[in-house]
Amino acid sequence: MKFEDIFIKSSTPIFSEIKSTSNLVKPNFDNFIEKVKQSYENKNFKQGKQVLDFENKLSKIHGTNECIAFCNGLWGMVLTIQALCLPHKTEVIMPTMTYRRLADITAWLNLTPHFCDIDPKGLGATVATVESCINSDTGLLLIAQPIVKVCDMHAFERLGKKYSIPVLFDSVEAGVGTLKNKKIGSFGAAECFSMHASKLINGFEAGYITTNDTQLAEKLRELRCNGLNNNNAIISNGLxxxxxxxxxxxxxxxxxxxGPQIERNKARYYLYKQLLKTLPSVTLVEYDEQEARGYKNILIKLEDNWPLSRQETLTLMHQDNILARPYYWPVLHTKETDYPTISGxxxxxxxxxxxxxxxPSGEFLSLEDIHKVVHYLKIIHYNSQEIKERL
Incomplete structure (x- = not known):
């Protein structure tokens, strides 16, 4: 793969199929059908034995007392915010660099998103950035995990206790990990997880909440059947x-x-780690290998001396079916909305x-593909001047 072959002679993409950032693990089909048959024979495709078994297994994985499964992570988050936000309070503090729908979710509940800054090294909110936003209207601290990194959850628990404000962790990207050997899923008032096909556990589309608060769990089980019970909420009852x-x-x-999936993820991560060491101006964001991690995502930083802008880099990659994407962009406080927001x-x-x-990562990316992707970035780096002229 040479510069001339890619950027001058070639009219076809490097990859014939798109290489994306999604996990897209397909569990064993025969085993899945066998499970579905059990529900069919029990004449129950609504919530039954499979769901209860699933919730119990997830509780053990996360080291928590309760797990409440939902049709997807978004609605689990909506209802948990509804259940946790302090009465007569109007603001939810969240990092500005996070999942694009968190602010929308908050606004649906007639609450105001209050965006805080992030730490440039940890890539997530810190106690300092959150505490600077706390005021008399704060009803909830919604702490979204960054990707690859894990925020200081112990410190946020202490912050919540200091101000008597509930802490909800959006741990969708943290997966089945640990922090100082305590299982992620057992922190704060509750934690939210997704089982979209792009995530570590593929439930087609699903999600769940973990908590050690039995009363909160009971409330969430009621809400998932009956919808929101707040007349001021935009979403009606009965959902x-x-x-x-x-x-x-x-x-x-x-x-x-x-287990085998995580091992495959680790193999992809370690190969990226090895190959990117020889690529100037690009740094791999590394996992804490002393803790349990899912190794699902691969995140790189373009250093200041990288020759192209990030958008130029992405444009080139997309032309060759390397579907890399910007990290949590645009930041939420810069987006135009039809609802009020506050920025710290x-x-x-x-x-x-x-x-x-x-x-690119996940099950549709082979180790050979990773060699090609990193080599592609090297070609961009070493031929940047001519590429700029062509752009």
Whole structure:
């Protein structure tokens, strides 16, 4: 693969199929069908034995007392914010660099998103950036995990206790990890996880909440059947967000195959780590290998001396079916919305948001593909002047 062959002679992409950042693990089909047959024979495709079994297994994995499964992570998050936010309070503090729908979710509940800055090294909110936003209207601290890194969850628990404000962790990207050997899923008032096909556990589309608060768990089980009970909320009562047996069956098979999947993820990560050491101006964001991690995502930083902008780099990659994507971009405080928002003192997020790229990963990316992707970046680096002229 040479510069001339890619950027001058070639009219076809390097990859015939798109190489994306999604996990896209397909659990064993025969085992999945066998699970579905059990629900069919029990004449129950609504919430039943599979869902209960799934919730129990997830509770053990996360080291928590309760697990409440939902049709997807988004609705689990909506209802948990509804359940946790302090009465008569109007603001939810969250990092500006996170999942693009968190602010929308908050606004649906007639609450105001209050964006805080992030740490340029940890890539997530810190106690300092969150505490600077706390005021008399704060009803909830919604702490979203960065990708690859894990925030200081112990410190946020202490912050919540200091101000008597509940802490909800959006741990969708943290997966089945640990922090100082305590299992992620057992922190704060509750934690939210997704089982979209792009995530570590594929439930087609599903999600769940973990908590050690039995009363909160009971409230969430009621809400997932009956919808929101707040007349001021935009979403009406009667919404059913239960997980069904088919999705639970898919998740159960995924759990059974989780260990081998993580090993495959680690192999891809270690190869990226090895190859990127020889690429100037690009730094791999590394996992904490002393802790349990899912190794699902590959995140790189374009250093200041990388010759192209991030957008130029992505444009080139996309032309060759390397579907890398910008890391949490645009930052939420810069987006136009039809609902009110509040921004704290945002210093680092704007600059950081232009530096990071999520690289192809997941089951449709072979080790050979990784060699090609990194070599592609090397060609860009060493031929940047001519590429700039062509751009």
């Amino acid at each position: 059913n967000t239960e997980l069904n047996e088919v999705h639970a069956a898919m998740g159960l098979i995924g759990l059974a195959e989780l 003192n945002i210093i680092h997020a704007n600059n950081v948001s232009e530096q990071y790229i999520l690289m």
